Amino acid sequence: IERTLSIIKPDATNRNLTGKINAKFEDAGLRIVAQKRIKLSMEQAGKFYEVHKERPFYGELCEFMASAPVVVQVLEGENAIAKNREVMGATNPANADAGTIRKEFALSVGENSVHGSDAAETAAQEIAFFFSGLELV
Ligand code: ATP
């Protein structure tokens, strides 16, 4: 059993899509074991996405992530990291498969509704970034 960090991004919280997105996770067999709605500062968004700091879209990405509340959550299940990324779909919604979250809800490659950890090591780091041990049962 594995855990991964998921974020429902501002474009999706603004459109009141949290429940529809969570239904996709649960239908895929992922269990939401922790969840909270927070508003990131520019500094916190910058730190979370530090791996992308040399990419041309970094500034835009941080501004977007700090523009409105996000829902951060821990998803649990068999192969949760890969399964979550499958349910999310490709980064660019134009390339996402039918039925995926990004195909159905994303507005653009930047405003693409969800984040999901990409490997076991980053999942552990990203979960610890948002949640304390006490919040994880
Ligand atoms: P995430 O890390 O959010 O789960 P991902 O792993 O599919 O998404 P990354 O390559 O890690 O994609 O990019 C991180 C985020 O940066 C993307 O989800 C998207 O919001 C933004 N992004 C990526 N590429 C672009 C781009 N070409 N233009 C604008 N924003 C982009």
Ligand code: MG
């Ligand atoms: Mg990524």
